[in-house]
Amino acid sequence: MSNHGDRGVVWLGSPTFPEAARSALKNTQLRGNLKRATSTIRDKRLAVSAELDDWEALRESAAAIKRRTSRHLEHYLVQLEQSVTAAGGTVHWAADAAEANRIVTELVRATGEREVVKVKSMATQEIGLNEHLAEAGITAYETDLAELIVQLGADRPSHILVPAIHKNRTEIRDLFAAEMGNWGQSAPDGLGDEPAELAEAARRHLREKFLTTKVAVSGANFAVADTGTVVVVESEGNGRMCLTLPSTLITVMGIEKVVPTWSDLEVFLQLLPRSSTGERMNPYTSAWTGTHDGEGPQEFHLVLLDNGRTDTLADTVGRQALACIRCSACLNVCPVFERTGGHAYGSVYPGPIGAVLTPQLVGVENAASLPFASTLCGACYDACPVKINIPEVLAHLRAEAVEAKRAAKRLPTAEAVAMKAAATVLDSPQLLAAAQKAASVGGRVLARRGRIRRLPGPLHGWSDTRDTPAPPAESFRTWWRKNKEGEQGER
Amino acid sequence: MRIALFITCFNDTMFPGTGRAVVTVLERLGHAVEFPQEQTCCGQMHFNTGYRPDTVPLVARFARTFADYDAVVTPSASCAGMIRENHPVLAQDHGPSELHRRVDDLVPRVYEFTEFLTDVLGTTDVGARFPHRVTYHPTCHSLRGLRLGDRPLRLLRTVQDIDLVGLPSADSCCGFGGTFAVKNAETSSAMLADKTQGVLDSGAEILCAADNSCLMHIGGGLSRQGSTVRTMHLAEILAAAEGAA
Numbered sequence: 001m002s003n004h005g006d007r008g009v010v011w012l013g014s015p016t017f018p019e020a021a022r023s024a025l026k027n028t029q030l031r032g033n034l035k036r037a038t039s040t041i042r043d044k045r046l047a048v049s050a051e052l053d054d055w056e057a058l059r060e061s062a063a064a065i066k067r068r069t070s071r072h073l074e075h076y077l078v079q080l081e082q083s084v085t086a087a088g089g090t091v092h093w094a095a096d097a098a099e100a101n102r103i104v105t106e107l108v109r110a111t112g113e114r115e116v117v118k119v120k121s122m123a124t125q126e127i128g129l130n131e132h133l134a135e136a137g138i139t140a141y142e143t144d145l146a147e148l149i150v151q152l153g154a155d156r157p158s159h160i161l162v163p164a165i166h167k168n169r170t171e172i173r174d175l176f177a178a179e180m181g182n183w184g185q186s187a188p189d190g191l192g193d194e195p196a197e198l199a200e201a202a203r204r205h206l207r208e209k210f211l212t213t214k215v216a217v218s219g220a221n222f223a224v225a226d227t228g229t230v231v232v233v234e235s236e237g238n239g240r241m242c243l244t245l246p247s248t249l250i251t252v253m254g255i256e257k258v259v260p261t262w263s264d265l266e267v268f269l270q271l272l273p274r275s276s277t278g279e280r281m282n283p284y285t286s287a288w289t290g291t292h293d294g295e296g297p298q299e300f301h302l303v304l305l306d307n308g309r310t311d312t313l314a315d316t317v318g319r320q321a322l323a324c325i326r327c328s329a330c331l332n333v334c335p336v337f338e339r340t341g342g343h344a345y346g347s348v349y350p351g352p353i354g355a356v357l358t359p360q361l362v363g364v365e366n367a368a369s370l371p372f373a374s375t376l377c378g379a380c381y382d383a384c385p386v387k388i389n390i391p392e393v394l395a396h397l398r399a400e401a402v403e404a405k406r407a408a409k410r411l412p413t414a415e416a417v418a419m420k421a422a423a424t425v426l427d428s429p430q431l432l433a434a435a436q437k438a439a440s441v442g443g444r445v446l447a448r449r450g451r452i453r454r455l456p457g458p459l460h461g462w463s464d465t466r467d468t469p470a471p472p473a474e475s476f477r478t479w480w481r482k483n484k485e486g487e488q489g490e491r
Numbered sequence: 492m493r494i495a496l497f498i499t500c501f502n503d504t505m506f507p508g509t510g511r512a513v514v515t516v517l518e519r520l521g522h523a524v525e526f527p528q529e530q531t532c533c534g535q536m537h538f539n540t541g542y543r544p545d546t547v548p549l550v551a552r553f554a555r556t557f558a559d560y561d562a563v564v565t566p567s568a569s570c571a572g573m574i575r576e577n578h579p580v581l582a583q584d585h586g587p588s589e590l591h592r593r594v595d596d597l598v599p600r601v602y603e604f605t606e607f608l609t610d611v612l613g614t615t616d617v618g619a620r621f622p623h624r625v626t627y628h629p630t631c632h633s634l635r636g637l638r639l640g641d642r643p644l645r646l647l648r649t650v651q652d653i654d655l656v657g658l659p660s661a662d663s664c665c666g667f668g669g670t671f672a673v674k675n676a677e678t679s680s681a682m683l684a685d686k687t688q689g690v691l692d693s694g695a696e697i698l699c700a701a702d703n704s705c706l707m708h709i710g711g712g713l714s715r716q717g718s719t720v721r722t723m724h725l726a727e728i729l730a731a732a733e734g735a736a
Contacts, residue, residue, distance in 0.1 A: 017675070018674060018675050018676075018677070018678075021675060021677060021678045022677045025677050025678065025681055031681070335663050335664045335666065335682050336675075336678055336682075339678055339681040339682060340678055371541075372670075372671065372674050372675070373675065373678075374668070374671070375631065375664050375666060375667065375668025375669075375671045375679075375682075376539060376631070376668060376669075376671075377631040377635070377664035377668070378631055378632075378634075378635035378636060379631075379635065379662075379663075379664070381635070382635055395538065395539060395541075395577075398539070398540065398541030399541045399542075399543045400541075401541055402540070402541035402542060403541075415540075416542070419537060419540065419542045419545060420545065422536070422537070423537060423542070423545035423546075423548070423549070426500060426531050426532040426534075426549060427531060427532075427548045427549060427552060428531070429528055429529055429530070429531055432500060432503075432504075432531050432532075435504075436503065436504045439504060451714055453715075458673060459673060461672075461673055461676025461677070462672050462673055462676055464676065464680070465676075465680040465683065465684075465711075465712060465715055466680075466683070466708065466711030466712050466714075466715055467710075467711045467714035467715045468707070468711055469505065469707065469710075469711075471504055471505055472505070472506075472507055472508075474507060475503050475504055475507055476498045476502065476503045476507035476510040476511070476526075477498070477503055477526070477528060479507055479510075479511065480510075480526045480528075481528070484514070484526065
């Protein structure tokens, strides 16, 4: 398999999901925070989506629009480039994270500025833009409140929509008091941990940046091909500040974000806020088309990012993950995410969508534990506004992960050997009957009062918290042969 | 109507009582049940763990074993889901075209037990009596896979003298997920802890479901915690005639 080290996405040196989850689970504070936050947002989402009697039709339309657009992606991207160019913008094409970082760094350098303000953006996190700019001596200021919290804490985001979901307000207060001064305006003395006080401190800190910084970097939720309009959806208005005040605006956008027309956009603008924050409409929707004399940024650059997306598009099952509109509904309903939090996924894309997107963007061999980080319970598929069948893709990627492991090793893994043996037994009623007899005898040896408390080898993780019933003396097929087989002829 | 029971390898080995219960209920309703001895496994464990090629012989065996029946009934929502969703895909991707045709022909005749009772036999009253406090856990494959909806509850509600109580956060996964419970044992245990708490909070004596795998998981947790709450496949409740004349 190829080396996808240029693609970012994953945090290098991250442990596998089971290891990372093990330590995350010990953090009872985190689990409490997550449970409260995800269950509140889950209920809000259900309430506002139930208000629309055509919710299911909207989901179906969204999925269809994404399918059609991805089938003709090349056409719509070229159309987008023409429209943006005609409106006064400049379009750049980036094959991977390294190329996108290089393009953005050069664009910032060309302005002569050393600072940029940032709109909350998954694409720039995916490519590790802030770190790259820092190496070039350019400071990037995150202006989304939660991203600011993450940045001040030299932390990592743990949720797509609410990246600081793992922090409580006392922790945030301490962080503001200690760190804000190192990045700009300090937090006021005696800062308390009331949400309004914290928001006011962030507002004052950020206002200074908005009024002085000349370059902004954003992502995009959507881009309309036929008009060249780029759209950012947000809650705080900080994004709007970045998109309107600086003189240069650089937008980094995954190529799958293009939609053909405004009629297509309308479908997503109904689905996205309801699915993400549980609101009928988000407070700020910014849409801009190129540049306008004397108003807004006078220079606009759109960087179209591939970074593994055309590889993903080539996979007939996996490609549906590209329909994702980054709403986070799947994270909020996921029983695994609710327990482990986002950091355990070791990727900027956590949760169920991360478990299907990350391995496809970086190669399944580089994120092999993620497709297994799910019970396949299906809650994500039900919640997804664009109907990505996440369990289907997970099962598909599990097969790819097994195959990648097989191809990389000369000897089969212990699991592969066990699975092969089980397959042989299970394809033979005689061998199955013999195995049942053996299990029954073995079980009775291990069991006390019909219960097995300790299982050997890799099964100990199971038996740490669960008793296992001893297999019965007689399998069903044996019972049937003894008691029912004679009857059949009589009928 | 020729009815075959697909017991599933797991029930065959660990929960034969569930198979006997299915037979009891169907015979009580006046139907003969056959058990083709060539049957084994639907391939779910291999499929969900990523070992697709290993499942293909099992798909072929299933199609061969049950080809001649009008209905194949199985007391496992997850195995029914595996057959319905994945056997056609596996046959198409890995099998000869002839297998694909046979699978497509058979799959619409495969029913989960409560589907068969309510949709095919058109009954919700199977003449059971079970004077106990019971709660029902809709397993993920019942709820979101097969979309069984309230079929199991409609059947349970007609059971004489049953005291059916609600399960808090019923629709959340118990954390089993097959090999997930081994590969991600700690996360699975954390989910299990919330599920067992819900069961205890329900006040039920008995927890039932349409999948013995999830029940073994939840029951295993309850047993380890020293709880007296028992688990039973809902077929066993529908088969019960406790104290009936």
